[in-house]
Amino acid sequence: MRFFITTFFLCTIFSISLPAQNADSKTILFFGDSITAGLGVQQEQAFPAIIQEKIDSLGLNYEVINGGLSGETSAGGVRRIDWILRRDIDIMVLELGGNDGLRGIDLRSTKDNLQQIIDKYQAKNPDGQIILAGMQVPPNLGQEYTSQFQDIYPELAEENDLPLIPLIMNKLGGEEELIQGDGIHPTPKGHDVIAETVWYVLKEYL
Template sequence: MRSLFIFLIAFTFVQAQSPEQKSILFFGDSITAGLGVDKSQAFPALIQQKVDSAGLNYEVINGGLSGETSAGGLRRIDWVLQRKIDVFVLELGGNDGLRGIELSSTKDNLQQIIDKVKSKYPDVQIILAGMQVPPNLGQEYTRQFESMYPELAEENGLPLIPMILDKIGGNEDLMQSDGIHPTPKGHRVIAETIWEKLEPLL
């Protein structure tokens, strides 16, 4: 009976000392959501595989929403943050650019999202993922759009993935026929790009 009592105490102690599972939230649009592919083939699911293979105690959450703009992201961020977030990867703004939305508005929305995340969870680690827009919106708009992400990263001291589609754009094997969304193989490339920035933080 005494040995059973000691075992129960030891088991309880081990449980108390076990680290709680942490979370990684990918907060973005259809790129993150995995439009056109099975959710298990989208890069957040592939990152979960990498996390598990590395023996890290993190749960990856796919917070992507197809068609999401920076304004839409700002409207839903408070709801998303009801759950404790340890790592936050922000991938928004592409749909703003496709719609020609005023860049000052997009940048302000992204900054407010960053501020809300930091305010809610001061110890959170944030990674910013940049996007690009087609040149048909004009050279000046395209240039300013591309520079918006490095500016936000520098102003907030964040790691930056300059262009999340950088290694797959224009490749028919990696992009779906719409020229916007990655194929399963393209998502694997994105996962590798993100993992380079993410792994050192975990």
């Protein structure tokens, strides 16, 4: 399995290089927060690793990089993306903003940060493809905030002509076997469901 588990925050502190790229393969970066990172499950159970297994089973020559970082906000993603883009990335699945919503961060700031990440990627990889993963937050901050937060993603997708995974965790619902005890993070079975949701969109670009 050609799956690179990279904790980019720690790599930055200790100046560890990104994994060397196979010249014959293309690269898919999953750039996100604890959902992508696989908080609470084994790395091989997180949905990016499951995607790599699907890719390998089909004999496709793609390497998956898990660029998830627990607790990451959209602002943190802006600070981190330049370092990650030192390596060529053919496809980036962008899954960020959930922690912004949980903290009640200004919606304009979240949208602007996500746009900056999109712009930085496209400047570095003009022939690359971004897939945007839609996020949602609990309604504890009010229905207006919740609704407007959710609207950020289709708006960005339309404005940048990007494919959208409408709501990456929508199929998990509140099922106990799919969500950990914190009510937020997926179980291994939940990651299986997310992988299918992501694959439905991603496969068209491989």
